[in-house]
Every structure is written in C-alpha cells, then in structure tokens.
Amino acid sequence: MGKGVTLPKWLVIAACIIFVGGMVAVGLCVYYLAPPPPGSEVTTDTTSTVTETTTQTDMTTTTLRPPGDINYRLPRHFSPILYTVRLLPIIEEGNFTIFGDVTIDMVCNENTNHIVLHINDMDVHQETIKVSGEGLEGMMVHHTSFDQITQFFTIHLSGELKAGMQLSLSMSYLAKLNDILGGFYRSSYFDVNGNRRYIATTQFQPTDARRAFPCFDEPNFKARFAITLGRKKDMTSISNMPINRTVPHENMPDYEWDIYEESVPMSTYLVAFVISDFVKNPAPNAGETEVAVWSRPGAEEQTRYATNITSTVLEYFEEFFQIPYPLPKQDMIAIPDFGAGAMENWGLITYRETAVLYQPGVSSAQNKQRVAVVIAHELAHQWFGNLVTTDWWDLLWLNEGFATYLEFKGVDRVEPEMKMEQQYLNDAIHYVMQLDGLNSSHPMIMPANNPDEINELFDPIAYEKSGSVLRMMEDFLGLEVLKEGLTNYLNNRTYDTATADVLWEFLGDTATKYSVDLNGLTVKDILDTWSLQKNFPVVKVERNPENYTEITVSQKRFISAQFEGAEEYYWHVPLTFIQDFSNNSSLKRRWLSNSSEPAVYTDIIDEPNSWIICNHKVFGYYRVDYDEINWDLIQVQLQTNHTKIDVMNRAQIVDDALNLASADYLNQTYKRAMDLTSYLKNEFDWLPWETADNNFDRLRNLLSGTEAGALLNDHIRSLALHLYELYDFNEDPMDKHLDLFLRTIAVRIACGTNFAPCVEKAKENFINWSADPDNAELISPNLKPTITCTAMREGDVKEFDFLVRRYNSTNVAAEKDQLLSAMMCTDDIILLRRLLEWSITDGSPIRKQDAVFVYRGMATNQIGKTLALGFIQDNWEQIASYTGGYLTATEWIQSVSRYYNKQSELDELIRLKEEKAPQLGTVRTLDQAIEQVTANVQWLEKHYQTIHNWLRNNSGNPVKN
Ligand code: BES
Ligand code: ZN
Numbered sequence: 003m004g005k006g007v008t009l010p011k012w013l014v015i016a017a018c019i020i021f022v023g024g025m026v027a028v029g030l031c032v033y034y035l036a037p038p039p040p041g042s043e044v045t046t047d048t049t050s051t052v053t054e055t056t057t058q059t060d061m062t063t064t065t066l067r068p069p070g071d072i073n074y075r076l077p078r079h080f081s082p083i084l085y086t087v088r089l090l091p092i093i094e095e096g097n098f099t100i101f102g103d104v105t106i107d108m109v110c111n112e113n114t115n116h117i118v119l120h121i122n123d124m125d126v127h128q129e130t131i132k133v134s135g136e137g138l139e140g141m142m143v144h145h146t147s148f149d150q151i152t153q154f155f156t157i158h159l160s161g162e163l164k165a166g167m168q169l170s171l172s173m174s175y176l177a178k179l180n181d182i183l184g185g186f187y188r189s190s191y192f193d194v195n196g197n198r199r200y201i202a203t204t205q206f207q208p209t210d211a212r213r214a215f216p217c218f219d220e221p222n223f224k225a226r227f228a229i230t231l232g233r234k235k236d237m238t239s240i241s242n243m244p245i246n247r248t249v250p251h252e253n254m255p256d257y258e259w260d261i262y263e264e265s266v267p268m269s270t271y272l273v274a275f276v277i278s279d280f281v282k283n284p285a286p287n288a289g290e291t292e293v294a295v296w297s298r299p300g301a302e303e304q305t306r307y308a309t310n311i312t313s314t315v316l317e318y319f320e321e322f323f324q325i326p327y328p329l330p331k332q333d334m335i336a337i338p339d340f341g342a343g344a345m346e347n348w349g350l351i352t353y354r355e356t357a358v359l360y361q362p363g364v365s366s367a368q369n370k371q372r373v374a375v376v377i378a379h380e381l382a383h384q385w386f387g388n389l390v391t392t393d394w395w396d397l398l399w400l401n402e403g404f405a406t407y408l409e410f411k412g413v414d415r416v417e418p419e420m421k422m423e424q425q426y427l428n429d430a431i432h433y434v435m436q437l438d439g440l441n442s443s444h445p446m447i448m449p450a451n452n453p454d455e456i457n458e459l460f461d462p463i464a465y466e467k468s469g470s471v472l473r474m475m476e477d478f479l480g481l482e483v484l485k486e487g488l489t490n491y492l493n494n495r496t497y498d499t500a501t502a503d504v505l506w507e508f509l510g511d512t513a514t515k516y517s518v519d520l521n522g523l524t525v526k527d528i529l530d531t532w533s534l535q536k537n538f539p540v541v542k543v544e545r546n547p548e549n550y551t552e553i554t555v556s557q558k559r560f561i562s563a564q565f566e567g568a569e570e571y572y573w574h575v576p577l578t579f580i581q582d583f584s585n586n587s588s589l590k591r592r593w594l595s596n597s598s599e600p601a602v603y604t605d606i607i608d609e610p611n612s613w614i615i616c617n618h619k620v621f622g623y624y625r626v627d628y629d630e631i632n633w634d635l636i637q638v639q640l641q642t643n644h645t646k647i648d649v650m651n652r653a654q655i656v657d658d659a660l661n662l663a664s665a666d667y668l669n670q671t672y673k674r675a676m677d678l679t680s681y682l683k684n685e686f687d688w689l690p691w692e693t694a695d696n697n698f699d700r701l702r703n704l705l706s707g708t709e710a711g712a713l714l715n716d717h718i719r720s721l722a723l724h725l726y727e728l729y730d731f732n733e734d735p736m737d738k739h740l741d742l743f744l745r746t747i748a749v750r751i752a753c754g755t756n757f758a759p760c761v762e763k764a765k766e767n768f769i770n771w772s773a774d775p776d777n778a779e780l781i782s783p784n785l786k787p788t789i790t791c792t793a794m795r796e797g798d799v800k801e802f803d804f805l806v807r808r809y810n811s812t813n814v815a816a817e818k819d820q821l822l823s824a825m826m827c828t829d830d831i832i833l834l835r836r837l838l839e840w841s842i843t844d845g846s847p848i849r850k851q852d853a854v855f856v857y858r859g860m861a862t863n864q865i866g867k868t869l870a871l872g873f874i875q876d877n878w879e880q881i882a883s884y885t886g887g888y889l890t891a892t893e894w895i896q897s898v899s900r901y902y903n904k905q906s907e908l909d910e911l912i913r914l915k916e917e918k919a920p921q922l923g924t925v926r927t928l929d930q931a932i933e934q935v936t937a938n939v940q941w942l943e944k945h946y947q948t949i950h951n952w953l954r955n956n957s958g959n960p961v962k963n
Contacts, residue, residue, distance in 0.1 A: 074152050074451040075394075076218055077118055079163075082108045082225040084264070087215045090232030090257070091179045091186065091202045091277060098179035098188055101232075103130075104215045105172035106225075110163045117163075117171060120212035120219040121148070121155040123185070124177040131157060135169035151452075153212055153219075177214060181844075182886035183851060185213025186275075189339035191298045199298075201278035203337050203352065205345055208395055208460075209453040211270035219270050221391050222499040227265040232257050233277045240296065240333050241275040242268075242349040265348070266328055267497040269391050274347030276335055285309040289317055291327050295358065296335040300813060304359035307373060308334065311416045315378050318415040319408070323385050324489045325496075332384075334358060334377070338815075339851050342460075344376045346383030346405070353380075354851060355815035363778035366786070367742040369816040371413075371420055378412030379405045390492050393499040395456045399446040399533070400502060402460070403468020406430065407476075419739045424689045426473065427620055427650055432657045432693060434466035435625070438537055439562035439665065440937070442929040446471070446533040447502065454889050454923025463536075470623045471532045477621035478576040478591075479509065479518055479525075487512035502533060521593035523574060531573040531596050532623065537561065539573050540667055541594065543616050544629040550610035555592075556600035560625060562665045563937035572596035578618040579606050583648045589618055613639055619650045625658045627667055633674060640681035652685070653693040660697045664941060672948045676956070682721045688740040688747070691725070695747050701949075703862055703901040704938055710946060713953035719755035726752040731763055733782050746784045753792045761792055768793035772804050783817075790824035802833050810847055822852065826859035826866060834866045838873045842884050850884065857894040861901055868907075870898040875914065888921050896931040903938040911935055 084107040091100045102124070117133075131143045142160040149156075163169065179188045179202055190200045204214060212219040231239040234256050239245075243263040251257035265273075278296070283305040285293035293312045295305040312334065320326050329349040340354035357376040360369060386404035410422040437443055446468050450456045476484050487509035495504065506526035513525060520528065539557040546552040559571045575594040582588050590606050607614060613635035616626045628636070636655060639646055647655070656679055662668040663675040670677075682694055698718050705711035729745035737745070752760035767789045771781040781789060794801050802825060809821045825837060838860075840846035841853040848856065857874075860866035874881065874894055881891045899911060915928045922928075 072151060072451070076120070076154070076220055076223075077114075079112045079114045080108045080110055080117060080218070082106050082218050082223055084226045084228060085215070085217065086228045086230075088230040088232070088259075089186070089214065089275070090251075093179065093188065093200045093202050093234075093237075093277065095198075095200070098181075100177040100179055100186055100214070101174075102177055102215055103172070103174045104217075105170050106217070107168070107170050108225075110165055110167040110169065112165050113162055115159050115162045117157045117159070118154050119157075119216050120153050120209075121175075121216045122153045122210070122212045123180070124175045124213065124216075126155065126173050126175040126216065130172070130174040132172050133157075133159060133163075133169055134172075135167060137167065138163075138169055153209075153453075155216060173216060175216065180213070180886075181850070183339060183341035184886060185210040187339075189337050191338040193298075194300060199279060201276065201280070201337075203276040203278070203335075204274045204347075205341060205352065206273060206347075207271040207345060208456045209271075211273055214273075217270045221269040221271060221395070222393050224267045224269055224391070224497060224499070226267055227273055229262040229265075229273070229275060231260045231262070231275055231277060233260065237277055237279050238282075239275060239277045240335070240350055242273060242347060243329065244331055268348055268388065269499075272346070272348045272388055274345070274350045274352060276337070276350070276352070278335075280335065283309055285313050289313050291316060291329070292331040294331075294333055296333060297359065298336070298338065301336065301355070301359055304361045304365075304814065305336070307360040307362075307370065308358050308377060311374060312377055312381070314416050315381050315412045316384075318412055319381055319385060322408070322411070322485065323492055324485075325385060325389070325492055327384060328389070332381075334380075339849055341851055344380050346380040346387055348384065348388045351377075351380045356819055359815060361814045361816070364783055364812075364814045365816040366746075366783040366820070367739055368746075368784070371417075371425075371739070374413045374417055374420070375409050379409035382408035382412060385492060389497065390495040391499045393501050395450045395459060396448055397502060398450075398456075398459045399464045399468035400500070400505065402464040403446070403472055406465045406469030407472040417739070421740060423619075424650060424653075424740075426470075427653055427689065428692050428696065430466040430473075431470045431620060431623065432653075432696065434462040434470065435538065435560075435657075435661070436562075437462050437930065438467055439560055439661070440930055440933045441537075441561055441563075441565070441568065442926065442933045443536045444926065445536045452923045454887065457889055458924050458926055467623070468533075471529070474532075474576060474621050474623050475509075475525075475529070477578075478520075479513055480516070483512050483516050483518055484509065502529070519591075519593075521574070521595070523593075528574040528576075535571045535573070537571060539571075539575060539624045540627055540662065541575060541577065541616060541622075541624050542627045543579075543614065543632065545607070545614070545632055547629075547631070550631075551607040552602060552604045553606055553614065554600045554602050555594055555616075556598070557594060557624075558667075560665065560667070562661070563933065563940050564666055570598065572598065573624075575624060576622055577616060578621065580615050580618045580648075580651075581607065581609050581612055583646060583651075611635075615647065615651050615655075617651075617654060619648060620654045625662060625667075626654070627658070627662055630669060633670075633678070637678050637681075640678065641684075644681055644684060649687045649689050652687070652690045656682075656690050656693045657697065660701075664945070666944070672945055673952055676949070676952045680721070680956075683724060686725065686728070686744075688744040691722075691744060691747050694721075695751065698751075699862075700901070704903050704942060705946075705949070706864060706901075708946070710950040710953055713950070713957050715755040716957055717953055718751060719757055722748055722751040722755075723757075726757065726760065731767070731782070731785060733784065742784050746788070749785055750788045753788050761796065764789045764792035765796060768801075772808075775808055783820075786817075787820050787823055790821065791827040794824050794827040795829070798828075798830065799833065802828055802830070806847060819852070819855065822848065822855055823859055826856065826863055829863070829865050831865055831869065834860070834863065834869055835873075838870060842877055842881055844884070853885075854890075854894065854897065857897040860898050867898050867901065871895065871907075871910065871914075874898070878918070887923075888918070889923065889927075892918075892922065892925075892927040892931075896927050896934075899931045899935055901938065902935045903942050905939055908932065908935045908939055 086105040088103045089100055133141050144158040144160050147156045179186055181188055184205050186204050188200050189203055190198050193199050209219060211217050229241045233239045235258055239260045241262050243265050245260045246263045247261050249259050251259060280296045281299050281302050283295045283302055295308045297305050316327055332349055334351045336355045336358045337352050343357045344353040358373055360373045382405045387401040392400045410426050413420060414422045444463060446463055450459050491505050491508035506529055510525040537559050540560045542556050544554045557575060561568055574596050577592045577594050579590045594601055613632055659675040659678045663672045668674050702714055705714055725748040729748045753764050805821050805825050809818055812818060837856050840848040841856040857870055860870040874891055882888045911932050919925050
C-alpha cells in the first residue's frame, strides 16, 4: 500500500474527460491542472491510498484513487425508508438545469459519525445539508467529501449517530438534464411544424439514479419514494405512481408542482419520471390496472397495437405468478432517444420507439413481434425484478433471465401464431451459444463492482443463456412445479431482494413435494453446474456398433476455438431421447452426472434400425453429437421424409452440425454438416431455414472474397430456389406470421446471392416506391430491408440520398432502422464515412441511440468493417465524451470485428486492447472480440480446403443425396 501517492496523470485526465461538465468534476479538473491551493490536505485511509483535496468552490473534498482493489459497495450503516424527492428541470435550449431537493428518512444500523451515499455529476449546496431527528438537535455537518471513482459522497458529522436512531437527511442541489441517455436526461423530437421539442426523462438502471438525486444507489437498499415534479403548465408529468394533487409553484407563475402518491418499497434503479407534451393513449380493454401508452403527438396511431395487447399480457402474468400486480396503473411511454430497448420502471415502463410503436403497413412482422416481446419482457419484470429484486448486480441473470424466459410465454398468450416456442431456439439458444462458446465467456453469476463492469453484465449470458437454462429447468421440473415454486419464492421475498440460492431452495422444496426425479441431487447441485460455470457441454451419443440397442453417452465442454490445455468442465445434464416423434410417450429421460465418466444405457433404444435424437425440442442447453451410423440414419430420414423429425429438432440438427464442424467436434467435419443441410431443398418450414440462414450468413461473411465464398453463394442460392419460387415477392393477406418470415428469408437469400430475377424485381420495386414513398401499398414492409439494400448495393449516391431523405422524413422509427441498414449496403467509401461521422455527431440525422446500428451494419460490409475500426480509433476520445464513457466504444469494436478473419486484423485488435486497457473499467468485451477473431482466423486455416472441396464436388448439384 503506497503512501502519499502521486496520481498518474492519465487518471486525472481520464477522470476530467469522463466527468467533464460535472460541476464537482470541473472544480477537480481545475484543481489538478493548477498548482495545489493552500490548505489542501493529504490523508491515507486503511484500505487504499486516497488523496483528499479541498476544492476552492465549496467545502467538499474530492478524492481520486488509483485503480486496483476498490470497494464500490456502500457501507450498511443506514437503511433508507422514504425518499422525498422534489425536482424541477428547466427544459430549455441553453439551460438544461435541474433544481433538486431530497429528504431521506432512514434508520441507523450501526454507530457512526458519517453518512455515505451516492451522487454523480451534481453540485450539492453544502449549507443546505441537514440531519434531523429525535435527539439530534445540534448535530452539525462537519465537512463532506466526494470520491470521484466510487461516486461516494460522505457527510462527516460533528457527533455520533447511534444504532436504532431514526433520522432525516436533507439537502438541495443542482444537477444537469444531460444528453447521454442516462440519469435524468433530455430527449427531443420535431413537431409537425418542424420545431424541435424537448422532453425530460429518466434511465436509472443500473447506476444512474445518483445523477438525479443523492441516494443509496444499490438494488438492496429498498425504500418508498414520494416524488414531486415541477413542470411548465403546458406540459404533463408522469412517474411510477399516480399524481395525488397539483399545486401552483410558489414563485414561478408558469410552473406547477405535481405531487405523487407514495410508492411501494422499491430499488432506486426503478424510479422513473417523464415531463413532456406527449399524448396519453389509454388501453381500451383495461382490467383492474389502468393501462396507457404515451407517445409524441403524431404517433398516436402507432400505439394501438401496444394498447391492445398490454392488459392481456399483464393479466397473464398475474395468473402465472398467482400474485396481483400491486400498483393502480401501468403507464408505458415511447421515448424518442433511449439507450436500451426498454426499461421496466415500476408503473412507468419506458421504451425506445421501435420497441413499442407499430404502424401497420410500414412496420414489419418482425417489428410487430419485437413490440410484443419487449412489452411481455418488461411486464414480467414487474414481478421478477421489481417485486423481488436481485440482491446485487452479480445476480443480474435472475432479473433478466426470468424476463427473457417469460417474455415468450407472455407473447404466446396474445399471439399464438407467432409460435414463440420455436422462436426461442434461434433468438435465444442458438444466438447465445455463439458467445458462450468462447473461453472468454463468463458464468451467469459474475462478480461486478464498478459501473462499467455492471453495465457489461447486460449481455446475452444474463438474458438468453439464463433464459435457456430456466427453460431447461421447466422441462425437468415440470411447468406446474416450477410455477408453484416461483410463486412461493416471490411471496416469501416480496418487496425484498433474493439470491439464486433462495430460489433453488423454494424450487427444491416444491420438487420434493411432487417427487420430481432429480437423480438424488438438489436443485442447487444441478443449477450450480449451469450458473457457476461458463460455456455448455456437447453431449455425445454413441451406439454400440455390435449391439445397436446400447448407447454410451458422454459430455465434453464446447469451445468454438479449441486449444491445448483447456480445462474440462462437467454439468448435470438432463437428457431426453426420442426415436419416434409421432408418439411422445416414447420420450425417455435420464440424468448424466457431472463427470468425465460416460453413461451406458441399454433401455433407451426401442427400434435398433432407426435413428435416435437426443434433446427433444432443445429444452436442454447443450449441443449433441452422434456416432457415424446414427448421423447416417438421421441424414437418410431428413432426405426421405424430414417431417418425421420435429421442426425444432431439425433446426437443432442444422445448428449443431454446422457448429460442431466449425469447432472440430464432428468426425466428418464440414462434409457431414454440408451433406446434412442439403436436405433443406425440401424444407418449407420457417425455423430450420432461419437457423440455416443465420449459419450460412456467418459462413458467407467469413469466406467473402474467396473462391469458396462464390461457390457457397451458388450452393445456398440453389438450396433456396424452391422456396423463392414458392414465395416470390407476393404477399397475401391470408399469410400467417411465419409465412411472412419465411418469404423474407427466401427473398433475402435470393437477392443476397445475386439471383438475377430477384435483383431485377427489387430494383423495380424500389423505383416504384421511391417515386411515391408515402404510398405504403407500393412496398411490403417485410421485404423493404432486402429491396432497399439491393437497390443501394446496385446504386450510388442517388439511392443513398433518397434513403437519407426518407430517413429524415418518416414518422415511423421502425422504418428508420430499416433505411439505415439499407444505407450500409453501399460500397462507396465516402458514403460509409459519412455514416460513421453521423454516428458520433450531435444533431446529425442519426440519433445517439442508433449509433450502434452503424457499427453492427458495418460488420457485414467488406469496406465498412475496416473503415469503422480505424474510425473508432481516430475518434476515441470524442466517442467517449459523446456516449458518456469508453464502454460503448468497446462494444462498437466487438460489433464491427465479428467477421474479421485476417491475422493482421487480429494483431490490430490486440494492439488496441493493450493501448486502451488503462482507460477501461473492464476489458472483457475486447477479450471476447479478440477471441472471436482468433477463432475466425483459425477457422479459415482449418476448414477452407474441406469446404472448398465439398462445394466443388457438389456445385451445380447440391440436391444430390
Ligand atoms: N432492464 C432492462 C433495461 C436495461 C438494459 C437497463 C441495459 C440497463 C442496461 C430491460 O428490462 C431490458 O432487458 N430491455 C431489453 C429488451 C428486452 C426485450 C430484451 C433491451 O433493452 O434490449
Ligand atoms: Zn429486462
């Protein structure tokens, strides 16, 4: 532990950049960049080296610590009971200031002479800080200190507070209505007259409530909130609870105060409020709970779908959990600038426009599904997350995994035609397995301390992996057992927090009550192997070549780029086997224990000459490999009558075969996988095609520019030809949801692989539509992404300019997303550069919230992907200040580098990580990007020849059996 340490300059400068604009921070920066003022004190605390300095502006001392072992958790000396928060934001260009007062009623748990709580980017008026309560007369504030790194604000008192005391802490402060999409921030839109109108809104999860009011900003400090919002008379405000009453402002005649009902006990990250001139669109079929969707004027019609489905989904969850929704109302609002997709604030769910608004004829079927999914997800959180909250962010998966698992059930209630069970396979399981196949993946339960680490946890592991593991649990416990266990758990922990172990206990008790077979293990024994270890197993099922009725089952850790010395992990795997899909009673269940020992079963196979498939409907979160003979039997079945195998298992076979081949687990490598997937020429179900399309896309990107890449295009095109001929561009009003999806795939493959009739039709369609773009009849919203991308690819600046004009003028956010993707289909370097510039420029056509799409889109653009990385490096500091930190830049790097496959690109990423690491709160995202590119480079070396050979032998005749 060093003493009297001198701060490294980078730290000071980095802190100044990150917090620039913060009033406390400005003082700090001024201080550090100038000679020390007289009277500055230097002290050392016991845990880490601390430099305390007194700024000249007020009596706050500000602390910076060197990185290392920093404790980011607040001391537990106090429990807040009630926050009385009064906020008045000035929402005017040139003056985005917030006047705030807070009073926190709390109990003291341990004797202490100081109070530590969070603030960020605000200026507390020292003289207003008061501590009051019985026996506290004469208690004074001695001084305060602020730790820039931990965002701890410490109030040092003149005397001691004793355990058991009740007290109130109050203070006034100035904060900023910022533009970084976090805390209390501003968003804007253009009204019908072209005037820019601002609104004030919040996003607190995970660590930004502290930007709006001083608070104990950790999920397990639950308290009630009594909010008062000041606003201009011509605006309205909404918050978690209904308004109790409105009173005039004492001395601002244009303003009023909206005083809200006191909330139920909840975590700070769930507090929300919005001040706007938005329109309230009430739900027509509201039940007990009053439901409304708020939108900017002009978008009312687009709220209809959301208002129609929300009450039903809410009631579904009430029924599912057997616990009524506890608040009197559920507002939802479409915010024009919103960083995430949506946020489950209790009673006031905030959404990005594309996640809640739906315009028939302009939004696609995919957009509609997205709206249903996001609504269901956020409503599920009202129980899982809001009523019972994770104790700390390391258990984020408990919130997000459950919401992900349940969102599919919620949608199923209102839109059975969307076949959400099938959608789960691609959207969740196959999607996350790409990431979770990396050695740099992480377990579901993952320590996180600083805000960057906490933010990084909101990744596919917390969402899709956790959701998949829960779905697996549903299958081995049984849905009814799971539901009963969950209800007990929620009832027991209502208005409180919980850990995974508490959940396992409740589920275990219910499993015991119903005598569920858990192989003699507890729920915790089983789930620990899935939640405490990263990655997932490949289960290998091998038939005894002498005796076809005996099978040997073993497991191995799956890693997409296997390497020498990789540690082995083992799981308790719930196995299911099926031989005949027409008869569910032939489904057999077994447990595979967490060891390297294979299990031998002689009582699984009924039909020695028939195939066996393991992992029925892919309830299990694992991949399956077989011996040669069984693969042969499956292949023959697929080629003769594929419908004998369940559609989900057909998709499983496609995904497992291609990914096992890619990672070198499959004996015959790509030959086997390509042979198997050739059955697709006869496939007319959406799910296997969606799976194949995702996998082929990846292959095409990795092979792009090579000879094999060209042959692969031909192969895929001919596989999909029947499909394209069947579906063509002709939408029918009678089409079902998945028909719309399948046509979209057929057209995307046909045009994407340059099938001339498709390309011609797309160009023609584009010309017609661009002549009359308000006429929704002229173009299908489902085919628009392909049509516009194809026209852009074949076109030049003329098409680009049209897309930009339409992008700026459309009233539908979903259409904007489609158009932006289409712009990225250009190969004009000047235009691509323009998009990159727009992604980091305030006031450009591209909103800050959408910048990430530019980087995702560039990944599949052969020119754009290289351009983008250079651009991020050249503009590193600007990106950090534009987005509010360095984390976003690392996410953009991960996005653009997905399909890098050259050693030089890998070297560049490694160099970049080394250069930037000192600035970053976490480097996991960069590590994942590096490992993915390593895997890509190895993949090309290892498999190019096999794929090339296979394609050469089969080209022109991919339908050969
Ligand atoms: N709690 C999250 C919102 C969130 C995400 C806050 C990241 C902070 C950081 C919300 O419930 C959520 O998960 N939203 C998803 C949409 C959902 C349908 C998967 C999102 O924002 O993408
Ligand atoms: Zn969520």
